[in-house]
Amino acid sequence: MHESRDLHRRPPSAIVGPSHMRRHALPDYAALDRYVEEHMSAWTDELTQFCRFPSESTDLPALRGAAEWIAERLDRLGARVDTVELPGDPNVPPLVIGEIGDGPMTLNAVQHYDVQPAVPYELWTTPPYEPEVRDGRLYARGVTDNKGELMSRVWGVEAYLATLGRLPCRVRFLVEGEEEYGSGHLDQLLDLRPGIRKVEGALIEGGGVDLVGQPEIVGGVRGIIVVELFVKSIAYDAHSSLATVLPSAPARLIQALATFWNEDGQPAVDGLNDGVLPPTPAQVAIVDSTSTADLADRKREFGVDRFLGGMNEREAIRAMTFTPTCNVQGLWAGFTGPGAKTITPAEAHVRIDIRLVPDQDPTAILANLRAHLDRRGFEDVKFGAKAEQERAYWTTPDDPLLDAAARVSEAVFGRPAKRRLSAPGTAPMWQVCGRDTIRMTSLGGGHDDCRAHAPDENYRLDYAAKAAQVTARFLDEFAAIDG
Amino acid sequence: MHESRDLHRRPPSAIVGPSHMRRHALPDYAALDRYVEEHMSAWTDELTQFCRFPSESTDLPALRGAAEWIAERLDRLGARVDTVELPGDPNVPPLVIGEIGDGPMTLNAVQHYDVQPAVPYELWTTPPYEPEVRDGRLYARGVTDNKGELMSRVWGVEAYLATLGRLPCRVRFLVEGEEEYGSGHLDQLLDLRPGIRKVEGALIEGGGVDLVGQPEIVGGVRGIIVVELFVKSIAYDAHSSLATVLPSAPARLIQALATFWNEDGQPAVDGLNDGVLPPTPAQVAIVDSTSTADLADRKREFGVDRFLGGMNEREAIRAMTFTPTCNVQGLWAGFTGPGAKTITPAEAHVRIDIRLVPDQDPTAILANLRAHLDRRGFEDVKFGAKAEQERAYWTTPDDPLLDAAARVSEAVFGRPAKRRLSAPGTAPMWQVCGRDTIRMTSLGGGHDDCRAHAPDENYRLDYAAKAAQVTARFLDEFAAIDG
Numbered sequence: 001m002h003e004s005r006d007l008h009r010r011p012p013s014a015i016v017g018p019s020h021m022r023r024h025a026l027p028d029y030a031a032l033d034r035y036v037e038e039h040m041s042a043w044t045d046e047l048t049q050f051c052r053f054p055s056e057s058t059d060l061p062a063l064r065g066a067a068e069w070i071a072e073r074l075d076r077l078g079a080r081v082d083t084v085e086l087p088g089d090p091n092v093p094p095l096v097i098g099e100i101g102d103g104p105m106t107l108n109a110v111q112h113y114d115v116q117p118a119v120p121y122e123l124w125t126t127p128p129y130e131p132e133v134r135d136g137r138l139y140a141r142g143v144t145d146n147k148g149e150l151m152s153r154v155w156g157v158e159a160y161l162a163t164l165g166r167l168p169c170r171v172r173f174l175v176e177g178e179e180e181y182g183s184g185h186l187d188q189l190l191d192l193r194p195g196i197r198k199v200e201g202a203l204i205e206g207g208g209v210d211l212v213g214q215p216e217i218v219g220g221v222r223g224i225i226v227v228e229l230f231v232k233s234i235a236y237d238a239h240s241s242l243a244t245v246l247p248s249a250p251a252r253l254i255q256a257l258a259t260f261w262n263e264d265g266q267p268a269v270d271g272l273n274d275g276v277l278p279p280t281p282a283q284v285a286i287v288d289s290t291s292t293a294d295l296a297d298r299k300r301e302f303g304v305d306r307f308l309g310g311m312n313e314r315e316a317i318r319a320m321t322f323t324p325t326c327n328v329q330g331l332w333a334g335f336t337g338p339g340a341k342t343i344t345p346a347e348a349h350v351r352i353d354i355r356l357v358p359d360q361d362p363t364a365i366l367a368n369l370r371a372h373l374d375r376r377g378f379e380d381v382k383f384g385a386k387a388e389q390e391r392a393y394w395t396t397p398d399d400p401l402l403d404a405a406a407r408v409s410e411a412v413f414g415r416p417a418k419r420r421l422s423a424p425g426t427a428p429m430w431q432v433c434g435r436d437t438i439r440m441t442s443l444g445g446g447h448d449d450c451r452a453h454a455p456d457e458n459y460r461l462d463y464a465a466k467a468a469q470v471t472a473r474f475l476d477e478f479a480a481i482d483g
Numbered sequence: 484m485h486e487s488r489d490l491h492r493r494p495p496s497a498i499v500g501p502s503h504m505r506r507h508a509l510p511d512y513a514a515l516d517r518y519v520e521e522h523m524s525a526w527t528d529e530l531t532q533f534c535r536f537p538s539e540s541t542d543l544p545a546l547r548g549a550a551e552w553i554a555e556r557l558d559r560l561g562a563r564v565d566t567v568e569l570p571g572d573p574n575v576p577p578l579v580i581g582e583i584g585d586g587p588m589t590l591n592a593v594q595h596y597d598v599q600p601a602v603p604y605e606l607w608t609t610p611p612y613e614p615e616v617r618d619g620r621l622y623a624r625g626v627t628d629n630k631g632e633l634m635s636r637v638w639g640v641e642a643y644l645a646t647l648g649r650l651p652c653r654v655r656f657l658v659e660g661e662e663e664y665g666s667g668h669l670d671q672l673l674d675l676r677p678g679i680r681k682v683e684g685a686l687i688e689g690g691g692v693d694l695v696g697q698p699e700i701v702g703g704v705r706g707i708i709v710v711e712l713f714v715k716s717i718a719y720d721a722h723s724s725l726a727t728v729l730p731s732a733p734a735r736l737i738q739a740l741a742t743f744w745n746e747d748g749q750p751a752v753d754g755l756n757d758g759v760l761p762p763t764p765a766q767v768a769i770v771d772s773t774s775t776a777d778l779a780d781r782k783r784e785f786g787v788d789r790f791l792g793g794m795n796e797r798e799a800i801r802a803m804t805f806t807p808t809c810n811v812q813g814l815w816a817g818f819t820g821p822g823a824k825t826i827t828p829a830e831a832h833v834r835i836d837i838r839l840v841p842d843q844d845p846t847a848i849l850a851n852l853r854a855h856l857d858r859r860g861f862e863d864v865k866f867g868a869k870a871e872q873e874r875a876y877w878t879t880p881d882d883p884l885l886d887a888a889a890r891v892s893e894a895v896f897g898r899p900a901k902r903r904l905s906a907p908g909t910a911p912m913w914q915v916c917g918r919d920t921i922r923m924t925s926l927g928g929g930h931d932d933c934r935a936h937a938p939d940e941n942y943r944l945d946y947a948a949k950a951a952q953v954t955a956r957f958l959d960e961f962a963a964i965d966g
Contacts, residue, residue, distance in 0.1 A: 056822070057822040057823075058820075058821055058822050116824055116825075117818060117820060117822060117824050119818065119820060119824075123719075180823075180825075181822055181823055182823070222724065224825070226823045226825070233787075234785040234786060234787055235784070235785050235786035236606075236785070236937060236938075237936075237937050237938075238785060238937075239907070239908060239935060239936050239937070240808070240810045240812055240836050240838070241705065241803070241808070241838060241906075241907030241908045241909075242781070242785075242803070242907065243808040243809070243810035243836075243838070244791065244799070244802045244803050244806050244808050244838075245778075245781075245790040245791050245794060245799045245802060245803060246781075246785055246787060246790070246791065247748055247787060247791055248744075248748060248810065248811060250811035250814045250833075251740075251743070251744050251748050251811060252748065254737050254740045254741050254811075254814075255741050255744065255746075255748075257734075257737045257741075258737050258738050258740075258741035260734070261731075261734050261738065263738075265730055265731060265734050265735065265738075295728075298725070298728075298729075301718065302717040302718050302719070302721060302725075302729055303717060303718035304716075304717055304729060304730060307728040307729070308727065308728050308729065308730055311728060316727070316728045319727045319728060320724070320725070320727050320728060323727050325723065325724070325726040325727050326726070327723045327726035327731065327825075327827055328731060328733035328734060328737075328816065328817065328827075328828070328831075329723055329817050329818055329823065329824055329825060329826055329827070329828070330816065330817040330818040330819045330820075330824065330828070331733045331737075331814055331815060331816040331817060331819070331828075331831060332814060332815050332816075332819040333811065333813065333814040333815075334811065334812050334813040334814060334834075335600060335602065335812055335813040335834070336813045336814070336815040336819070336832075337541070337600060337602060337813075338541050339539065339540040339541050339600060339664055340540075340663070340664055340665070340709045340812065340834060340836070340871060341599055341600050341602075341812055341813065341936065342599075342663075342707070342709070342810075342812055342836050342908075342909075342936060343812055343936055343937065344810055344811075344812070345811070345812070345813070345814075348811075348814060349819075350733075351817075351818070351819075351823060353723050353726075353823070353825050355723070355724060355726070355727075388823060423724075424722070424724030424725065424727075425722060425724045425825075426724075426825075452722060453720075453722050453824065453825060453826055454719060454720050454721075454722070454826065455719070455720075
C-alpha cells in the first residue's frame with residue numbers, strides 16, 4: 001500500500017517532464033502507415049478467427065483455444081513465447097508471455113484473451129461468436145475488449161519490424177485469461193517468472209477514443225470487488241399460499257439491499273469510502289480540465305436526462321474519477337421465465353460490484369459491507385464463497401510516459417489528446433505494476449461506442465489501423481524516455 | 484360481488500344442515516373398492532402417459548396434446564365430449580367438457596390439464612416429464628396438480644359404472660388449460676355454453692390429506708393477482724464503471740419493493756386489505772377448531788423455527804385463511820449466470836403474487852398497488868402488460884355439500900375430516916360458481932407433501948385409489964342432497 005501512496009503523493013520536486021527526455025529525431029512513418037493500411041484486410045480476417053473462440057470465464061476449452069491461438073500468433077511475429085501454467089491447477093487458463101526486441105528499456109503490454117459473457121444473445125444483431133463486418137466495424141464479443149486491442153499492438157510491432165527494422169526497445173506481451181473475472185491468479189503466474197514486473201513502463205490493455213474522435217490517455221485504473229450476496233430463508237421453494245407465514249428470501253434480500261443506497265440512488269454503505277486518498281491539486285486540475293462534452297453524449301446514448309443525484313457534468317466527471325461505486329450487476333430469485341409460478345422462493349441472490357480508488361483495500365471494504373449488514377440485523381444475508389478483489393492503481397499525472405502516449409496519439413488521430421487520471425474501469429495494473437511502482441499508460445483505438453461488455457460489441461477498423469500506427473510510434477517515444 | 488356477499492353473510496335461519504337431507508340407504512361399495520384396487524396398476528400406466536405432456540402455459544402443442552388425450556379418455560369413459568375453442572384465438576388452449584349421467588342433480592368437476600413450470604430441472608430426482616414410480620408414489624410435474632386428481636375422479640366414475648351401474652347424478656367434467664396461469668379465458672369459454680354454470684354443486688380440482696393422513700374438506704379458494712413490475716432506467720446495459728452517474732434499474736426497483744413489507748416481512752402495501760369481509764363467528768369457529776399439528780409439521784418441513792412476525796400456530800392458521808399475501812415469486816435483473824459481468828443493467832423485473840380473500844376486487848387492489856408506488860415517488864416502476872386476476876370464492880361453512888364430502892372422506896380414509904373455510908391456494912371457482920352462488924367443496928387424495936408447484940412433485944398411489952373410492956361414494960351423497 002505504501003508504494004501506491006508514494007505514487008500518488010510524489011512531491012512536486014520529483015516531477016519528471018518532457019524537458020527530461022532524450023529528444024531524438026523520429027523516423028519517417030509513411031511506409032509504416034502504408035504497411036498497416038495494406039494489411040488491414042488480412043488482419044481483420046485473423047481477428048475474426050481469434051474472436052470465434054467463446055473464451056468466457058466458464059468455458060475452459062475455449063479459453064485454452066484462444067491461449068494457443070495467440071501464442072502461435074506471437075511466435076509468428078517473432079516473439080519468444082512462454083506459456084505459463086499454474087502448477088497443479090489445469091483449470092486456471094495460462095498466462096501467455098511473448099517477448100520481442102531488446103535493449104535497456106522494456107515495455108510490458110498487459111493484455112487478455114478472455115471475454116465478458118455474451119448473454120443476452122437475443123440482443124445481438126448477429127451471433128457474438130460469428131464475427132461480421134458491417135459499416136466498417138467488426139462485430140463480436142471481445143472484438144475490442146481485448147482481442148482487437150491486443151491484435152492492434154501485435155500489428156504495430158509487425159509493421160515496425162517490416163518497415164523500420166529492429167525494435168528500439170523490448171516489448172513483452174503479458175496475455176492472461178482471467179481478466180474479466182478479476183485476474184485471480186495473475187499474481188501467482190507472474191511470480192513464476194521472477195523479475196518480469198521490473199520494467200521501465202507498462203501499457204494497459206487498450207486505449208480510448210471518444211465519440212467525437214479525440215484520443216484519451218489514462219494513467220490508472222479503478223480497483224474492484226465483485227461479491228455475491230444471498231439469503232436462504234426456507235429449505236425449499238414453497239407454494240406461495242404460504243407467504244403469509246413463511247419468511248421470504250427475496251423480501252429479506254430486498255430489504256437488506258435497500259439500505260445500500262440513499263433516496264438519490266447514491267451509495268450509502270457504511271465505510272464504503274474508507275481509505276480514499278484526498279485528491280491532490282494536480283489530480284483535481286487534470287480532472288477539471290476534462291471537457292464535459294462527452295458526458296452529454298453519454299446522457300443521449302443512455303437516454304437519461306439527469307445524472308444520479310442531479311450531478312452536473314463537472315460533478316459527474318469528478319465522481320467517476322474519485323468516488324467508489326456500489327452497483328448491482330445481477331439479481332435473481334425464484335421463477336424468472338415467462339408465465340408465472342406461484343412459489344415463495346427458498347433463495348434470493350444478488351451480485352454486487354464495488355469499484356475502488358487509491359488507496360482502498362478491498363479486504364477492508366468487504367469487511368465494512370459485512371458490518372453494514374450485521375449492524376442492521378441482516379446477519380442472514382450471506383456472502384458467496386469467493387469474492388473477486390482488485391486494488392486501484394494510478395500513475396502520477398505528470399509522468400513522461402503519459403506525455404509520450406499523448407504525443408503519438410495526437411500525431412495519429414490528428415486531435416488533441418484528453419488526459420485522465422484513471423480509466424473508469426478495472427484492469428490488473430496493481431498486480432503488474434504496483435509492487436515496483438511502474439509507470440503505466442493507455443494507448444489505442446477503442447471507441448466509446450464499442451459496446452464493450454454489452455450486446456453488439458464492435459471495433460472500428462479505421463481505429464484499429466490507427467491503434468497499430470500509434471503503437472509503432474510509441475515504441476520510439478518510449479525508448480527515448482530518460483528516467 | 485353481491486352474490487359473494489350473500490354467500491358469506493347468509494343469515495343463520497337459512498342454514499341447511501344434515502337434517503335437511505334425503506337420507507337413503509347407501510349401496511355396498513365392497514365390489515367398487517375391489518375394482519379400484521385391481522385397476523390401479525393399469526390406471527397408473529395411463530396417468531404416466533398423461534403426465535408425459537409438458538403442458539406448461541408456454542407450450543401450446545403440449546397443451547393441445549394433453550387436451551386431446553383427456554378428451555379421448557372421457558369419451559372412452561362414456562362421456563359426451565365437447566371441446567370448446569375460443570373463436571378466433573387458436574392460442575387459447577380449449578376447454579374440454581365431458582358430461583356423463585343424468586337426472587335432476589348435476590355436479591361440475593372443475594379440473595385442468597395444464598401444469599406449473601417444471602424448472603429448475605436440476606432439483607428433480609428424475610426428469611419431470613419422464614414419470615417414475617418410487618416407493619409407492621408416481622413422480623412427475625402435474626402428477627397431483629391436476630392430472631392425478633382429475634384421473635382419480637375419472638376412475639371413481641368408471642368404478643361406479645362398472646360395479647354399481649347407472650350414475651345417480653350427472654357429472655360434468657370442465658377441464659381447462661389455463662388454470663396455472665389465471666384461467667384468463669375460462670369465463671369466455673363457459674359463456675359459449677349457456678347454462679353450463681347452473682348446477683347443484685361443484686367440486687374444486689382436488690382435495691387434501693394432511694401429513695398424518697387426515698382428510699381436509701375446504702369450502703373455498705383464495706383469489707389471486709399475479710403482476711410483473713419493472714424499471715427501465717437506461718437505454719441499454721452500461722459498463723458498471725458508469726454506476727456513479729447512471730441510474731440503476733435494480734437499485735430503483737429494490738427501493739420500491741422494500742416498501743411492500745414491514746420489518747417483520749409482513750405486507751405493508753397501502754390498501755392491500757381493502758374489501759376484506761370481517762370473518763363471521765361461524766367462520767372463526769371453523770378456523771379455530773383446526774388443529775395446529777400440521778403447522779408444526781410445516782415448520783419442520785421448511786426448516787424454520789418461527790413464522791413471519793413471530794405468529795404462533797393459531798395466529799398462523801387465521802392469517803393463512805383471512806389475510807391477503809404479497810409474495811415475490813420471481814426477481815431478475817442483469818447477468819444472473821455463473822462468473823461475473825460488470826454491467827449496470829438497463830432493466831430490473833419482479834413478479835409479485837397477491838392472494839385475496841372475499842370480497843376483494845382484484846382490479847381495486849391492483850389500483851391500490853399502483854397508488855402505493857406513485858405516492859412514494861415510484862412512478863418509474865411500471866406494471867407489465869397483463870396482470871392475472873382471480874377473485875376468491877367461499878361457500879358458507881355449514882353447507883350440506885361440505886358435510887357430504889366430509890362423510891365420504893371419513894368413510895374411506897378412516898379418520899375424522901378437518902374442515903377449512905378456504906384452500907390456501909387459488910382455483911377458478913369464482914368463474915364457475917360465483918355468478919349463480921353454486922356450493923362447492925374439495926374432495927380427493929392430494930397429500931401435503933406432494934410438492935405441487937415444486938421439484939419432485941409426486942402422487943401417492945394408495946391415496947389415488949382412495950380418491951377414486953371417495954369420488955364414487957360422493958356421487959350417491961351428492962344425489963341425496965335436498966336443497
